[in-house]
Amino acid sequence: MQRIGVFICWCGSNIAATVDVVKVAETIKNEPGVVFAANYQYMCSENGQQLIKQAIKEHNLTGIVVGACSPRMHEATFRKAAEEAGMNPYMVEIANIREHCSWIHKDMEETTEKAVVLVRTAIAKVKLNAPLMAGESPVIKRALVIGGGIAGIQAALDIADAGFEVDIVEKNATIGGRMAQLDKTFPTLDCSACILTPKMVDCAQHEKIDILSYSEVEEVKGFVGNFNVKIRRKARYVDESKCTGCKICMEKCPAKKGANEFNMGLDNRPAIHIPFAQAIPNVAVIDPEQCIKLKTGKCGICQKFCGVGAIDYEQKDTFVERQYGAIVVATGFKPIALDNFNEYGYADNKDVITSLELERLMNAAGPTGGVLLRPSDKQHPKVITFIQCVGSRDSSGCGKPYCSKICCMYTAKHAMLIREKYPDTEVHVFYIDVRTPGKNYDEFHRRAVEQYGVDYIKGMVGKVYNENGKLMVQGSNLIDNEQITIESDLVVLATAIEPEPSVRKIATLLTASIDTNNFLTESHAKLRPVESPTAGVYLAGVCQGPKDIPETVSQASACAAKVIGLLVKDKLKTNPCVAQPDENMCNGCGQCANVCPYGAITYVDKEFRLGGGKTEIRRVATVNPAVCQGCGACTVTCPSGAMDLKGFSSKQIMSEVEAICKM
Amino acid sequence: MQDVKTEKKEFTPNIVAFCCNWCSYAGADLAGSSRLSYPANVKIIRVPCSCRVNPMFVLKAFQQGADGVILCGCHPGDCHYVTGNYYTRRRMALLYSFLNYMGIEKARTRLEWVSAAEGQRFSAVMNDFVKTVTELGENKRLTDLRVKEGE
């Protein structure tokens, strides 16, 4: 006979405030099968769990039900407590009487009645629980980092330093990501390349790190500890092992008209090129849309001049398949397109630029060699106007509803650098709110205002129009309640940022959940910010939400810590709630394999003894418990119900339905 | 709104909600933690994925006296098990249309995609569904009357 113990938690006042916990415990006491019922302020606390362990031993309970918060919160805690008291951890069921009951209903009588029903449902389920043993699956001691920006580099270095092999898959020809394009970084104003390139070199020289540049993730199979990833090595038309980075081919290449993405298209680059000086790997790449040889078959100059014969026009995309224990997603961000914001005249005026374009203009390796000149006539701009929140905090549908977090700081940085280098330049900043929280951030912004005299105007810009060569920036000055127009030579838009569009594809590959703004959803906003709900997948950098470099680096290291914690283990406990076919009832009809997303179901011919000594060979299904993730799609496709799911069997769910509906 | 305890206990529907563990159950938790209330007669059963819900469960719920059954899952494309909710969508599309063909009011059955971040939407959906089912009144067509009278 079942001997069930029921523990009702007060959760301080979270439950006890609207649920009469004592009454619940009393009513449950005389439910058939219940031999022990108690209530306590904090079941998840040390002595709460002690109460459980004691009750299990004293009343030799066969199953326990805890009426408390969501199972997603403390199911593991109570299962561990039960296990320590010698009970199979899967004989524990949770009744969610907090999020689904006490927190959302007011009337005491109603919530108490519902709490009783929810606990009774959990009892109905636990009566049909069978003890389950978690299986084990090996952990492959190698990590994959998708994205070679500062987030990916930092995560890779930390993991490699712990002695584990790491592969970095970078979409572009070189690692470095968005940070490589920056000039200076806030709040310390140190040069971006100076702090980034040493880390890039460390990655290249680290024997545990393998950089797969100009490559993309094509396919991901398997699960935590056993990912099987297929990576597409895009054709570079240059042999990485031979190219020494001498750049002769860049000089000789006749097709010079390619837009240089690295400089945001402000200048040109030859078809064969190395993106920037400190590129890692320092190997050229040919742009197939622009190379005359690849398009028309004529030319081939670069091959002639290449001293080491590294150029190979026949190179094709190749595929590499590797196994990994954990995956870090660090796909980074890009500024949003400004097509919905023509009121700022970005499309029709060359001198209306985005902040990232300004970074390139001010960068020594940039198109103007570090001298700030207007893109239109290469003149030195006398009056520069910055416009904040272009596309951010916009819920009208044209832009992004969220605040991009980093624009206030980098605009203050730009303003300060311009005022310092060219003191005669007038700098105005139209802002809604200046958001510079955290250590030394507001002080940084105040220096721009107080020490460098940057003119901050509270109010948004209505429109920017061209009047005989001058850029007229018309906006409102809310403090003086005026509408003002500033004649400017250069207008810089602090554009909103969004995650790399390719992250959507990666999210589907990894079944990582993603929100409507394309940011990957973390497992828990406060308690597990760097993990994806999909086990074994970790999130670093802006792919998880807008953040600046210091936060990105700390998140990358946090991911590394989590990955190391995983790879250190030799074995991982696998989910025991997997599908299980009943061979005597299986028709062998093959429908279940059609719906299994993981290919966990195969068919074998098995001999069955019929009555009277006769036997029969029948085709039956078998499930590989290591591959099956327990989704249950097969159980519904199976008409005879031969396929059932351990831990969520049809009978259990039916009994829950019955308990819920019994008033 | 005046809460009259004395007048005849007017009809409150009994709603069974199947929520998938990864998205809609988390959405329900978020609705809870954000204190977004919805009527108490909605009771939630946790399933690993929306594709685990068998038409038998839906019919069992109606038999045992439920007046409305709602199935919540991840948005298509977000399913933790990659394709689970696509199959759910087809199965429930056919089942709900078939029940309607048998004369069972279509509004008694419902399927909603609720992600882990949509606590607001979860509460709104539940409030709306309870209102719809209350208007429909007690389920007299697909139920086992003996269970109702507590035989």
Place this chain on the structure above:
Amino acid sequence: MKDVELKVVERAKALLASGEVARVVGWKKGDFCFDPSPAVFESVEELDGLVYNWFCGANLSKYLIEISKKEGKTAVFLKPCDTYSFNQLIKEHRINREKVYAIAVECLGKLDVEKIKAKGVSMIEDVEVVEKEVKVATAYGTETLHKPEVLLTKCETCQKTHQVKDEEIILHERPARDVDRFAEVAKLEAMTEDERFAFWKEQLSKCIRCNACRNVCPACSCVKCVFDNPASGISAKANDAEFEEQLFHIIRAFHVAGRCTDCGECSRVCPQNIPLHLLNRKFIKDIDGFYGEYQAGEEAEGKTPLTSFTEGDVEPNDAVDGEAK
């Protein structure tokens, strides 16, 4: 029709005698001319009892599930509608294709003896059909009936062709016809919810759970049916409450959805004449409407509508009667 029968018996005897097949599955003569029943013939002598006449409505493919497991090959006569069920059972690995020799036999529609009797004709001795005329020879003289009025319900809307054949016996070409098999379903869909509920409540309340529909249905051939399995939670032997009547037919229709070839056997064998085919056709009409034309049993491999999907499938809340409302 007699010429076809002769050819059938002749081929059956030849195949059995030559040892090419170990047994023949066909129809055996009953007590009367209107009640042939499916039978297995294992010797040439027995084949004298083999008939193929206007009342051989039974679909033989389901019997092959067990028979094809036996030693040696089996010959079977398949009407056009039977071949779809045959293909569907091969797709589900229930029949071993190599062990079956399929003979596609001509079919110009089969007659329903209950409809003939309902017209007041009794003591039937023989039936002959010419074009649209049915001549019924009885103890009280010969009656002439109009063929479309006494056809089996499943033959009224049949536009099926042979999907699989190792050999064929077709002496008369069947005139192609254009019939909307969903007319009845559409009529029901047009009714109000209350009318539909009343219609089905009345029809299903007649159900005595004799399981004839389940036992005859090729798609409903589980080794152990969910209604016989106490662990399933919905097992029941009788409809002791109105709900069970609905539950049995809803679950059965759902289990065969996407796999039912609309062969009409369920309605043919129902002792209470419940129009069960209108349930399965509803699923077929919905699947065609939601996910595009699909005829189960046309191919012997590939996925069924319920084990495949597309990104843009219709949402259940607006999916009614084959469209998104």
Place this chain on the structure above:
Amino acid sequence: MTKEERIENLNRLSGTDVRKCMKCGKCSGRCPAFKDMDIKPHQFVSMLCQGKIDELLECKAIWNCLSCMACVERCPRGVAPAAVVEAVRDTVVRMQGKNGIKAEEIPPIVDELIPQQLLVSAYRKYNK
């Protein structure tokens, strides 16, 4: 009509949720009639939000607004200042009991000073 009812009515008439405004001032930044207005577009929204409607009902600005919708078109939070102005104007007209404008009254008062758009919007709203 009490003040609360008036506020509630204005909110309903404007059909926009003034609490969504994040006070960025873009609407005023785009308003061509900004100079002639005693109460600026962004003030219509914030004052209705705080319930200070007495000044709104007496202000001159409701007659200068051209209904050109420049403010509505680019508001990042989907608020419609012009709709608030229109609601106030509508309330003022209703309070005066004037019953709008007939088609035949328009030709004599048309001249190039009065923007054509003003007449159209007046006709659309006040021809009962």
Place this chain on the structure above:
Amino acid sequence: MLKIAKERLNELYAAISNAMELVLPVKKAGEVNFAMWAEGKEVSLETLKTVKSPKDTFFPQSENMMKFKTDGKNIEILDIRAEKAPTVLFGVRPCDYKAIEVLDKVFLADPVDTYYQNRREATTIITLACAKPEESCFCKVFGIDAAAPAGDVATWLDGDNLYWQANTEKGEALTALVKELFAEGGEAEVSAQQEKTRAIVEKLPFATLDLSRLSPKTSTIYSMTLLGRK
């Protein structure tokens, strides 16, 4: 022998169902089965055979055997057998009546099935003779006279009247209840119909069914238990 005009049958049904529950062949959605009579239901006595046999009233597919009340851990059982209301089973064909006799041999033999017995005692069976047997009828082989059925009351139906003959006390008791609806007479019409029916039965294909083709073992069982043995 009593008789009542066909048109007045409804009054007969109403009278009977005042005193007892009346179960008779009712046509519903195109099929005829035994069901409880109620005003407005389409009674169909002409249909030769109902889909399911009337023996269901004594041995239904499913029936409530007991009720129980639970409060907390203890359970209380309530016996519902005594609640069986007196019933009249009208329109039973001779072959169906034989089926009931076969069941009696099984359920009323020791140990007696009290549920079956409870129902059987509470029920008065009114049989209805056949006028137009069909080709598939084989009642003659089992010694059943289609024209003169047994049962508490035997009835015959022809074009315009229903003829009523009580055979047992139960039959007499029921007849007493509804006597005033009837008129005397009708023996002639009954015997005329009986001649015609017996003539048809002779000509039926299965009139002389040779049971020996069944395996010898089973045929003896048939002959021993069914053919006329009481």
